[in-house]
Amino acid sequence: MLDYLNHQSPFLQKVVAIIQDNLGNEHFGVTELAEALNMSRSNLLRKVKQETGESVSVFIRNVRLQNALQLLKESELTVSEISFRVGFSSTSYFTKCFRELYGHTPGDTSKINIERDLSETSNPDSQKSLRSKRPILVGIGILSIVAIALLVIYYQKNNTPSKQLAKSVAVLPFKNDSADSTNVYFMNGLMEAILDNFQKIEDLKVTSRTTSEKYRNDLKSIPELSRELNVNYFVEGSGQKIGDEIVLTIQLIEGPSDKHLWSKRYKRELNDVFALQADVAKSIAAEINAVITPKEEERIDKIPTNNLVAYDYYLKGLTLLNDDTGNGLKEGITQFKKAIQEDGEFANAYAYIAISYYYLDLFREEKQHTEEVKNYADKAMLLDADLGESLIANSLYFMQIKDFRKAEEALLEVLEYYPNVAWIHNFLSDIYAYMLPNTKKYLIHALQGIEVAISDKDSVSASITYLHLSNALVQSGFVDEAEKYIKKSKAYNPQNHYSKYLHEYIKLGQHNDLRQTKFALIEIFNQDTTKIDVISEVAKVCYTLEEYQEAWFYYEKLISIRSALKLDIYHNYDLNMAFVLEQLGRKQEAKSFYESYLAFAEKDKSIYQELTMAAYYAAKGDIEKGINGLKAFSKQDNYQYWFVLFLDKDPILLKMKNHPDFQNTVQKIRTKFWENHEEIKKMLVDKDIVRM
Secondary structure, eight states: OOOSSOOSOHHHHHHHHHHHHTTTOTTOOHHHHHHHHTOOHHHHHHHHHHHHSSOHHHHHHHHHHHHHHHHHHHOOOOHHHHHHHTTOSOHHHHHHHHHHHHSSOGGGHHHHHHHHHHHTOOOHHHHHHHHHTHHHHHHHHHHHHHHHHHHHHHHHHHOOOOOOOOOEEEEOOOEEOSSOGGGHHHHHHHHHHHHHHHHTOTTOEEOOHHHHHTTTTOOOOHHHHHHHHTOSEEEEEEEEEETTEEEEEEEEEETTTTEEEEEEEEEEEGGGHHHHHHHHHHHHHHHTTOOOOHHHHHHHHOOSOSOHHHHHHHHHHHHHHTTOSHHHHHHHHHHHHHHHHHOTTOHHHHHHHHHHHHHHHTTOSSOSOHHHHHHHHHHHHHHOTTOHHHHHHHHHHHHHTTOHHHHHHHHHHHHHHOTTOHHHHHHHHHIIIIISOOHHHHHHHHHHHHHHTTTOOOHHHHHHHHHHHHHHHHHTTOHHHHHHHHHHHHHHOTTOHHHHHHHHHHHHHHHOOHHHHHHHHHHHHHHOTTOHHHHHHHHHHHHHTTOHHHHHHHHHHHHHHHHHTTOOOOGGGHHHHHHHHHHTTOHHHHHHHHHHHHHHHHHOOSTTHHHHHHHHHHHTTOHHHHHHHHHHHTTOOSOOHHHHHHTTTOTTGGGGTTSTTHHHHHHHHHHHHHHHHHHHHHHHHHTTSSOO
């Protein structure tokens, strides 16, 4: 276990000293620490994560807990007094965190120390005395054991505690009791706000809104839903808005038993809607013994706007966003803009305008709304930089301009706010898989995505999450383990074509038969001939097999779709296209693809940049420059398995095979990959993903 108070690193020594100076201040957190260090929050988050593997908030908490451990051992203070002295305003939360870190409650610390002291006692005289009295002691001991056994049996029979269920909750779609169907958006908004409050509580596992929405008109019983979703608690709600009054009935049901645990009928003024949302979330959390930290409670209690007209437009906008169409996004933006006309300081509305514009541009080669994403995200951050939605908008702006390093920093900040939202881990998984390739970080976030989404059984989302985990595993060389999870991905959504072709590459890692992979990919292509990613994979395999005529057939399809839809993607394949055209005797046509590939390679900021340039020089016949690029790439770390697998198969790279340094350099790249593989394996063994 990490010693949180003693570090070799001068930076961490300074961090700990500042935390120690503010130990009793419960409000001292990430922002205050960053200010004391004269650093930005994002730089602080990255630096602490780099040196400890933990988030800043967890590191601060653990420094507090190690101080508490010392006080428990050395002072006569009560647990409650110590919890306040080290900055915990809630004794129950202090006890929970202490148990998670040390494996026992604060109250048991003194007992454990006494037992340790007794076990270390070794007085020879006392040992002799014990031996002389052994028959008597044994007799008494047997009688004591019998008596204790009988007492235990009696106690268990009469006082068997009910099993504590895991704290997983789903909020089922609220029913509109009003005859006015236009009120549906308001009930949906209430449901979403309460769900959002649950997601701020780290001690809860919460099923996503997408999953819950599937069951709006479903007639399954609660126990059936409990088994299907692997959720132990369900929240049902119904109500209506009548003028300036809200009537809402909420019920909490234990899933496996269908037992009604709690219900309450609320009748509140409309201007009390935010207190109502907070009250419902906190009441239900208390009923299922979920611990809410002071910081989480502060976030739940935060009022987004004092203007109810603005909030009404905002709720309408959220309902439209869930439409999942381009029209829904545009109409949602209209409602959010009406909201900020009513309240110019409504940070949530500004954030959602930025988020909506980002998704409108998502698949466009020429982005049309970059300025809007920036301006509205900046405004949201200016109004409330600690708001989850502001941080999300900010991270999406960096995704929009392809500043993936800043996007990564911003998303890590979002995780501080929303610890239990799987899509954030999926976003980070995408970044570490493609934009800032890092197999270890990719695997970590793919695993965390699975952990936080364990109760989220929306088939599409679950399929994508398992796809990420499978891809992360195979990219780190865990081929057999990857197959286990890709099968789960396909089981959740048999139509997920990404899972279909990833499975074929996993099989390639097992049988190493590229021709078999080609036939399997063509079969997937024939199921839908418009899938550009599948087309690119078939073309790549044909190119690798040096079947250039067939490769060009598929590359031509890729170019046609890319051009028709104005997609700024797959320029990493332009070199293959140029090379294929040359092999077909079409050298003049190849030139434009060489040029576009070179432009792509020179802008590439990933760890593969040297390899990208090495391939370019090899294709152009400059073998010496190609080898130098390959050697430079061999110094990189955390690269993907596919690059290792195809090093001695790629026709362009094989143009360098007669160079005296080629084989040694390739072997160096392979060796480093498998060394990283062994390091990652230790982490996976601990998580029971891989067996020794």
